[in-house]
Amino acid sequence: MPPSDGIALLKTTLAMVLAGGQGERLYPLTRDRAKPAVPFGAIYRIIDFTLSNCVNSNLRRIYVLTQYKSISLDQHLRLGWNIFNPELGEFLYTIPPQFRTSETWYRGTADAIYQNIYTLEQERPRRVLILSGDHVYKMDYSRMLRFHEERDADLTVACVEMPRERARQLGVMEIDADARIVGFEEKPADPRPVPGNPRAALVSMGVYVFRTETLVRSVVEDAKRNTAHDFGMNIIPDLVSRGRVFAFKFHDENRKEVQYWRDIGAIDTYYEANMDLVGADPLFNLYDRAWPIRTYQEQYPPVKTVFDGEEDAGRPLLNSLVAGGCVIAGGVVERSVLSYGVRVHARAKVEDAILMEGVDVGRGARVRRAIIDKDVIIPPGCRIGHDPDHDRRRFTVTEGGVVVVPKGMPVD
């Protein structure tokens, strides 16, 4: 395809980022913020990965559909993503529910689009790229758009191979030799294996390219039925049986041996995905200049480590991500992710933990396998993540054994 066609392809595509889910399985991290606005990887918010994919794909016409607890998400987008030039036809706008064709909040992903048909009418794109604001991955969407056009598809669904046990939580598809989807099932009890690999299934990444007319007809018809109003449960299975629906195999710009795509649905997934960043050879690479991940960065002084003369203050920082303004004053931090302005005092030890902005770890405190949300002050000598029974009485502890201390919670 000549370059000019490539540009036309991007200019006639509209991206709609679904950012309105309640994120109940991420509670209490979503107590005060929308899931896409949950801090991730020391300086990012989860939505930055999807938006960076858009910009790195040269797709610069974006609507973000917000809903619950959207203040911090909205602020983040205004401060960090105000980089589009409307004079060149580029934009990023957030749209809260308009109650134009409905008197309810979004009842599902398909309903979120149905309630925004007016926006599609105003923009009249040829195709719509539907994205989620809570996935971590690197993808060049222009490859998928080209694939969609070449197949003259009504719908193209991005897919990735996944171990079958994890596929039970996702949409699983079956394809023929031409990559046409011939079967699609959301959250199947027994996911159908990929031919030639009985342990893997082909799952939907929640990334869809629709011919605009197909999308509008599908969501309009769906709105008249009493369904879950969900793309995976209702729209895709329905279209598979009567339209041209293709699977686009994920081409990972992360360029590691194993493809990286994570749906940050639950706290354990969130925790693991953060930990995927801290290894010596991390599973997910934030340092590739060819695929920059953009965010909003506040002004902070440089990271400081202080040796206070005590014996065990030898290696203050190991295998960790540390944002600006952090001061490690005689404590030790290992395999952890620290957001802006965290303080770790003398003889304190932080291991395998995520500490969000402004957390203060007191002298001699111990934190292990924990997520400490914003502005929590951990008093001197306090232990978190060392005594599961005691932790369960005070905090949320996940199935995977990760302790979560909610934002601003007083700890004693």
Add this chain to the structure above:
Amino acid sequence: MKTILVVDDERNLSLLYEQELGEEGYRVIVANNAKDAIDHIEKTPPDLVVMDIRMPGMDGIEAMGRILSRNNQMPIILNSAYSSYKDNFMSWSADAYVVKSSDLTELKREIRRAFERREKA
């Protein structure tokens, strides 16, 4: 007997509809603006709505959105003198789009079809 609510600001046209659809065996109720139509549907829901688009005050497309948000099963047929709204995505929620004509054959056919679809479902 099925009840059809005709929403149209042109009284003469409403009269024509009342007469012709009545002869087809429907009970016809008329509202001359969208707001009255919504109020009426709230109190006594008809079996189908024939909705004009261009009317003083609220237009028919907006009214259709409000009606469907309260009852997503309500059959609505958009009926306009203009064909230009037909491509508007907002009008795609309607069961059918019929361009106004003194000959009501097409409108009657679409009404029958809408009822048949509901009976099948």
